[in-house]
Amino acid sequence: MVTGRGIGVGLIGTGYMGKCHALAWNAVAPTFGDVARPRLVHLAEASGDLAARKAAELGFEKASGDWRRLVEDPEVDIVSVTTPNAFHAEMAIAALEAGKHVWCEKPMATSLADAEAMLAAAERAGTVTALGYNYIQNPATRHMKALIEAGAIGEVNHVRFEMDEDFMADGTAPFGWKSQKESGYGALDDFGVHPLSLLHVLVGPLTEVIADCAMPYATRPATGGRAVETHDIANILIHAGRVSGSILLNRSAWGRKGRIAVQVFGSEGTLAYDQERMNEIQIYEARGPLAGQGFRTILTGTVHPPYDKFIPAPGHGLGFNDLKVIEAHEILKKIAGEDAHLIDFAAGIAIERAVHAMARSFAERAWVRV
Amino acid sequence: MVTGRGIGVGLIGTGYMGKCHALAWNAVAPTFGDVARPRLVHLAEASGDLAARKAAELGFEKASGDWRRLVEDPEVDIVSVTTPNAFHAEMAIAALEAGKHVWCEKPMATSLADAEAMLAAAERAGTVTALGYNYIQNPATRHMKALIEAGAIGEVNHVRFEMDEDFMADGTAPFGWKSQKESGYGALDDFGVHPLSLLHVLVGPLTEVIADCAMPYATRPATGGRAVETHDIANILIHAGRVSGSILLNRSAWGRKGRIAVQVFGSEGTLAYDQERMNEIQIYEARGPLAGQGFRTILTGTVHPPYDKFIPAPGHGLGFNDLKVIEAHEILKKIAGEDAHLIDFAAGIAIERAVHAMARSFAERAWVRV
Amino acid sequence: MVTGRGIGVGLIGTGYMGKCHALAWNAVAPTFGDVARPRLVHLAEASGDLAARKAAELGFEKASGDWRRLVEDPEVDIVSVTTPNAFHAEMAIAALEAGKHVWCEKPMATSLADAEAMLAAAERAGTVTALGYNYIQNPATRHMKALIEAGAIGEVNHVRFEMDEDFMADGTAPFGWKSQKESGYGALDDFGVHPLSLLHVLVGPLTEVIADCAMPYATRPATGGRAVETHDIANILIHAGRVSGSILLNRSAWGRKGRIAVQVFGSEGTLAYDQERMNEIQIYEARGPLAGQGFRTILTGTVHPPYDKFIPAPGHGLGFNDLKVIEAHEILKKIAGEDAHLIDFAAGIAIERAVHAMARSFAERAWVRV
Amino acid sequence: MVTGRGIGVGLIGTGYMGKCHALAWNAVAPTFGDVARPRLVHLAEASGDLAARKAAELGFEKASGDWRRLVEDPEVDIVSVTTPNAFHAEMAIAALEAGKHVWCEKPMATSLADAEAMLAAAERAGTVTALGYNYIQNPATRHMKALIEAGAIGEVNHVRFEMDEDFMADGTAPFGWKSQKESGYGALDDFGVHPLSLLHVLVGPLTEVIADCAMPYATRPATGGRAVETHDIANILIHAGRVSGSILLNRSAWGRKGRIAVQVFGSEGTLAYDQERMNEIQIYEARGPLAGQGFRTILTGTVHPPYDKFIPAPGHGLGFNDLKVIEAHEILKKIAGEDAHLIDFAAGIAIERAVHAMARSFAERAWVRV
The missing domain is CATH 3.30.360.10 (Dihydrodipicolinate Reductase; domain 2)
Known part of the structure; x- marks a missing residue:
């Protein structure tokens, strides 16, 4: 029987892939039956209002209009980065530097230099990283x-x-x-x-x-x-x-x-x-x-x-959407x-x-x- | 924004369609974003042990080895009946008599008489019934x-x-x-x-x-x-x-x-x-x-x-599985x-x-x- | 090497399947290379004019507005019957009685009695019969x-x-x-x-x-x-x-x-x-x-x-059309x-x-x- | 009604496309019904024996072990060139120089120079040329x-x-x-x-x-x-x-x-x-x-x-094979x-x-x- 506290999830972005991540985090435990249910801790969007509305819809506990507050949240263990590609590097690096695991949508970044910086940050952090190649x-x-x-x-x-x-x-x-x-x-x-x-x-x-x-x-x-x-x-x-x-x-x-x-x-x-x-x-x-x-x-x-x-x-x-559930499980x-x-x-x-x-x-x- | 208390769900049976119901109840709120998240209240299985294990896997609060306790549970608003067909009639009728909504897997029953009795019970109860024609x-x-x-x-x-x-x-x-x-x-x-x-x-x-x-x-x-x-x-x-x-x-x-x-x-x-x-x-x-x-x-x-x-x-x-989520939403x-x-x-x-x-x-x- | 005189073909009807038979008789020898080229001897249609025109198009030597002349033609060894179903029996039986082989389009006839009569005629004649089940x-x-x-x-x-x-x-x-x-x-x-x-x-x-x-x-x-x-x-x-x-x-x-x-x-x-x-x-x-x-x-x-x-x-x-060529070869x-x-x-x-x-x-x- | 003498056909080669040409020349008149039946005049193969056997199979009147005799045959109006690509140029040019129409299989030649020479010969001859792009x-x-x-x-x-x-x-x-x-x-x-x-x-x-x-x-x-x-x-x-x-x-x-x-x-x-x-x-x-x-x-x-x-x-x-019949008709x-x-x-x-x-x-x- 699966017991123990589930991983704390932070989600930045609630567009196409943001919702897909949320659904996956929500479904992974009952689908696979071998992992503790992730806790949907914190959701960040461009504004506090939007964040609050989306948090209610998608079942997250906290909502922020500033993604940096999510990254700093000690209850968050892993950060789903699902914003437009140009924002990936900054967010992923900040999350890694805060010691979080990072699940980032593809591609990594809009420049190779940014992608290389993300990899360097990941190597420094030693946490788990994953790209959304569903x-x-x-x-x-x-x-x-x-x-x-x-x-x-x-x-x-x-x-x-x-x-x-x-x-x-x-x-x-x-x-x-x-x-x-x-x-x-x-x-x-x-x-x-x-x-x-x-x-x-x-x-x-x-x-x-x-x-x-x-x-x-x-x-x-x-x-x-x-x-x-x-x-x-x-x-x-x-x-x-x-x-x-x-x-x-x-x-x-x-x-x-x-x-x-x-x-x-x-x-x-x-x-x-x-x-x-x-x-x-x-x-x-x-x-x-x-x-x-x-x-x-x-x-x-x-x-x-x-x-x-x-x-x-x-x-x-x-x-x-099932592919993302498998990805979350991996x-x-x-x-x-x-x-x-x-x-x-x-x-x-x-x-x-x-x-x-x-x-x-x-x-x-x-x-x-x- | 969706607010308010979600419907209380009881699930009898955790086989093929039982799990499918559980996944649907779990996914319907974040998928549609316009309904309060159902509360997975009570799960019943053939034995208390199995029920407990499945409740942990599928995210239900309570577990019973006796489905009648589930039907009597005041926190349960709707009962998902997903047991073998021969059991549908007894369970659905008991749930209807307890004033619950009933979501029953197909076919209704193994005899026409049983199915007619289920319909009669539904008409007496006046609650919502649905068959699992996904x-x-x-x-x-x-x-x-x-x-x-x-x-x-x-x-x-x-x-x-x-x-x-x-x-x-x-x-x-x-x-x-x-x-x-x-x-x-x-x-x-x-x-x-x-x-x-x-x-x-x-x-x-x-x-x-x-x-x-x-x-x-x-x-x-x-x-x-x-x-x-x-x-x-x-x-x-x-x-x-x-x-x-x-x-x-x-x-x-x-x-x-x-x-x-x-x-x-x-x-x-x-x-x-x-x-x-x-x-x-x-x-x-x-x-x-x-x-x-x-x-x-x-x-x-x-x-x-x-x-x-x-x-x-x-x-x-x-x-x-997505079809069942739509069904739950209906x-x-x-x-x-x-x-x-x-x-x-x-x-x-x-x-x-x-x-x-x-x-x-x-x-x-x-x-x-x- | 294939030598000898090819079989003499009579064709009654030049509609959908009539043309298909003509093309098959024309193609069977060069396609298979193991049979003598059939001689396209005689074509019959509803009128002499139509028959003459179609004979020229399809490469038949003689043309008749009366199919009975074709059936009586001693140069004809096999008769292709491709007219509307109601005519099959009369034509096929006449051809069989004249000692010809008969290749008749499907179905045999419009009544079972006619079909049985066709079978009886075939048994009397002892020649080869075939139905157009391509x-x-x-x-x-x-x-x-x-x-x-x-x-x-x-x-x-x-x-x-x-x-x-x-x-x-x-x-x-x-x-x-x-x-x-x-x-x-x-x-x-x-x-x-x-x-x-x-x-x-x-x-x-x-x-x-x-x-x-x-x-x-x-x-x-x-x-x-x-x-x-x-x-x-x-x-x-x-x-x-x-x-x-x-x-x-x-x-x-x-x-x-x-x-x-x-x-x-x-x-x-x-x-x-x-x-x-x-x-x-x-x-x-x-x-x-x-x-x-x-x-x-x-x-x-x-x-x-x-x-x-x-x-x-x-x-x-x-x-x-190739299927008919195979049929002709059979x-x-x-x-x-x-x-x-x-x-x-x-x-x-x-x-x-x-x-x-x-x-x-x-x-x-x-x-x-x- | 189609009348008149059909075109005289010479065929060089009886492999894959050679047979395909023969079938097309054989089928084009009864299929389309608007052209005189081509006369299958002359077939050439690598040896006289092979040529004779193939002529019998495919319905050609004359057979030669030497393709040049075919090209010189005054009864031949059009030459189908279906030999291996390396031979196309020589044969096509000879046929064009003899005033024949030429239907040559693709590609034109194995060198661009040969292909250009073929085009030049065609322009000199002023006859019809066609490539076998079926x-x-x-x-x-x-x-x-x-x-x-x-x-x-x-x-x-x-x-x-x-x-x-x-x-x-x-x-x-x-x-x-x-x-x-x-x-x-x-x-x-x-x-x-x-x-x-x-x-x-x-x-x-x-x-x-x-x-x-x-x-x-x-x-x-x-x-x-x-x-x-x-x-x-x-x-x-x-x-x-x-x-x-x-x-x-x-x-x-x-x-x-x-x-x-x-x-x-x-x-x-x-x-x-x-x-x-x-x-x-x-x-x-x-x-x-x-x-x-x-x-x-x-x-x-x-x-x-x-x-x-x-x-x-x-x-x-x-x-x-029907595509080649259309090509012949064109x-x-x-x-x-x-x-x-x-x-x-x-x-x-x-x-x-x-x-x-x-x-x-x-x-x-x-x-x-x-």
Whole structure:
């Protein structure tokens, strides 16, 4: 039986991922049944009023309009940082310096220097860090990893990643902050880090890249029209040691809503996956009579951990939010000193370096080593 | 801002659906943000030890080895009944007689008489009742209903429902209680009620049926072999007023894990859905140039309520457990006096009557009016 | 090397299937390379003018406005009968009595008596007969048959067949001959015979049926509106010995263009197929680790005979017309005294009997033995 | 009514595409019904014996072991060149110099110089030339082109092409000629020309490329192992004017049998296609209520010309070989002076230049203008 005091949680930010973190902290104990229920201690938002309202909605005890008060709260053991990317570094570093564990949304920061500073702070603090790469928590992608490691498709020699959504596809929508330089490169860092997290887990780190970026709309509506400063499309040819491949990113891809299409080619088979059908993977194994070979669609189920913690019947389907519950559980395991399936700041810096190498490659129109 | 004391929850049973109820009661407030957080007051299980352990895991305050103590607990406002079907009637009636709201898993009972008694008790009590027909809560199936009501496919004239899983497909597995007469008819009541709930919501009540049931395995392994007493397969031809159709059920369908395939044909189009891809519906609209017509796959998103309460981006996917959170929210709305999308005991009795009419039809090898 | 004089072909009818036969006779020799090129001797149509024009288009030597002249032509060895169903009996019997082989489109006739007379004539003639059940010629369905026979899915215990098109789906289209009683029952004989041919080949003959038929539109546009006399929808529950199942037919199914969906359930796996994706089958085999099980999509290729006679690379796709080429080749094999995969009049009569049993079952609202 | 003498056909080569040409010449007249039946005059193969056997099989009148005799045959009006790529130039030029029309399989040649010489010969001859880019003949891809031209997806801004098969995927298979330098670059020219033909038709010519090639297996089995000299994998980032995109090629992709996956992104929608399901296209149109938007799967049918020439019912499916029949018909139209949908030598040279630019880009590890 699980006993003892649950970990004290502080949450900064209550947007898209902020609510997702809150739901995960709320669900992790009853879902897994092997951890003490986290205490939702402190929530910070841009104003005290908003913080108070969100704390009531999401079940946090205290609310602050100043995130620094949350970081200083002795009841807070771990800080969820879910604010816009430009704020990650300052908040994460402050939390680390206060001796907290940190669960920070991806990407780490908007500059490589900031990300490196975050890693340095983490190393000084010695606490647990984790980045919000939720797609690696999917029992489906975990099973892909297990299959690769078990040699199901032989030696991996080639990969393809596509990530597409359509939130920037409407060229008649007003110029917004995602088209401003300050938000980053565009698809490359806003998007590219997710496929990179899967690449990291399934194949390993990148060694060399060449990138091309494109603007589907050179200007977007504003008074007089306004020149777009970010690239909604990015295509990258990659090498990861002996493995070649590509990463194709498009956040102006009409009709794609949450597509992360993965193809992994090996000497004895092929694996495929699409996040829009997140409860399925496909595998082709070049074994047995040729007349019987084909891509097999595996629906995740109780034999693909930790699906069984959510539903005791196969094929019933996890959702996007469930991935964050698994992530929270991995963090609690790591804090408890167990092995965990996570991308921490030390591992995550490789993803940041890759992104910035891609940006440089595009600027220089040349191959760049990561 | 949501204030006030949350509803007091009692949970009887902690198996498949028991845990699912617990997770839903736990998640409904932070997910929707417009209801007070339910208090997880009391949990009952077959023994005090098990109850205590599960209460700790799932976050309930009190634990009992005797469900009657839970029903009598004045702090309990609503009772979740998630025990095996044979126990539903006694527990639900006791809870209703104690003035509680009741959320009971499907089907209502193993006999029509019991179900009718449950309905009578509900009418006497005047409290809120709800049956666990979670698939009608899916934003995807709700959108199908909205499309039908908006005339998107014209007048419905034909329907097909299939429900298939494979938990009884292994004929070499030992004889178990699901093959015993006492568990019910087999696929018909164990399974059939889910398609019937969708039929009820999308089209309306059945008027006439003819059923055929089958045993893929006449005996199953036991000492000396044991004759199977239930039918793992059931096929029913149906009339629902002017709408004709079929319901095909197979719990020995190798490879099907959570299939509920729905096809609704109308005078101007067709709708299709499969629960194994629960975040998609398909629609064919016989409009516009023929060269452009085809089945359109709609990924559910923020424009399909209440998807937006879970995730602010489309196409990211809800999971099976999320449907129960929506169901819990509907119950809270109904308790608050609002309109709710639920199948209560009064509506649910039609489903029970349909199931028993099907069983009679099979026995008599004849069409039976419902 | 193939030498010798090719078979002399007579073609009656040049509509949908008439052209399809002509293309098949034209393609069979170069495709298979092991038969002498059939001589396209004689074509008959409703008028001499039409016959002459079609003979020029399709490459026949002679043309007649009177089909009896074709049947009497000594240069004709085999007669393709592709006229409306009501004419099949008279033409086929005349051809058989003239000592010709007969390739007749499905169904055999519009009455069971006519079909029985055709069979009797065939038995008297002793020549080769074949019915145009082209879907059984698909390398995909042939591979299903081979898999079933090899025990890939264990013992078959249940089947589902659906056949759907939408050529009768438009209720605003004028009343036409397919809505007239004289055309037959409706979906049952117009449609049902195709699934029945697959059932025949994959599972075996039916033993018992109960059918329900429906009219999506009671009337169709004509002066004053005209009552529909045929049923565009038919659903049948079936027994084929110990195998239970269903056949669902809908020729008013908006969006379905050539759907023949087959599901075959066995004690160790499941097979699935849809004619709209005619180059694929799906198989689930309940073998090996559960975590790796799933439906495997097999694309037909050179290892699925006789695909290789058309294309030397797998997965490139046969088309609907190619099936008729295979059928023609089977007929030539049978004429040459070899084993052939065909439904002749003797086998086809079982399909006719099944259809008429279904019609009687619907009329009597009762189970009927076939 | 079609009258007159049909065109005289000479066929050099009877392998994969040779047979495909023969079948197309044989089928084009009865399929389309508006052209005189081509006369299969002369067939040439590597030896007289083989030529004689193949002529009998495929229905040609004369057979030669020396292709030059075929080229000189005054009865031959058009020469189908279907030999290995290295022979194309010599044969095509000889045929053109003899005043014949030439239908040559893709790619034009193994060197750009040869391709340019072929174009020069064609310009001198003034006869009709055509390259065997059959995928552009598919009613599905033609409909994509029509949709793009009609503005269905707005202004195209991005494209993705993938082409994958697995005939080189087995690293344990013996070293063969496709791994020899003399066969060309590998995936780039063996494969890349097909996506390039679609790109050419759907979007227009390339302007700039950067390519990366890879060897999944550095050596293949031979005595002592033998170093592979060609690249089975090629990835190219592309610009076609303002349109950016990628072409990904893999002939060692286990499980892919005939995959040509196309995605075309526009300012108002997206088109997608996969040759393995060659009778379908998908379109997403960003129009109407968001709740109803989705990818629509259009099955090709009689409203997508020239599907109707093959089958008078929609959704029944064309096959790979049918595409060549359409191609043959386009050639006959062009010879008759009509507009035709073809890639002739003048258009095809752009594809050759693109391929060689890609190869240079890979060698130089730099962007190259086409």
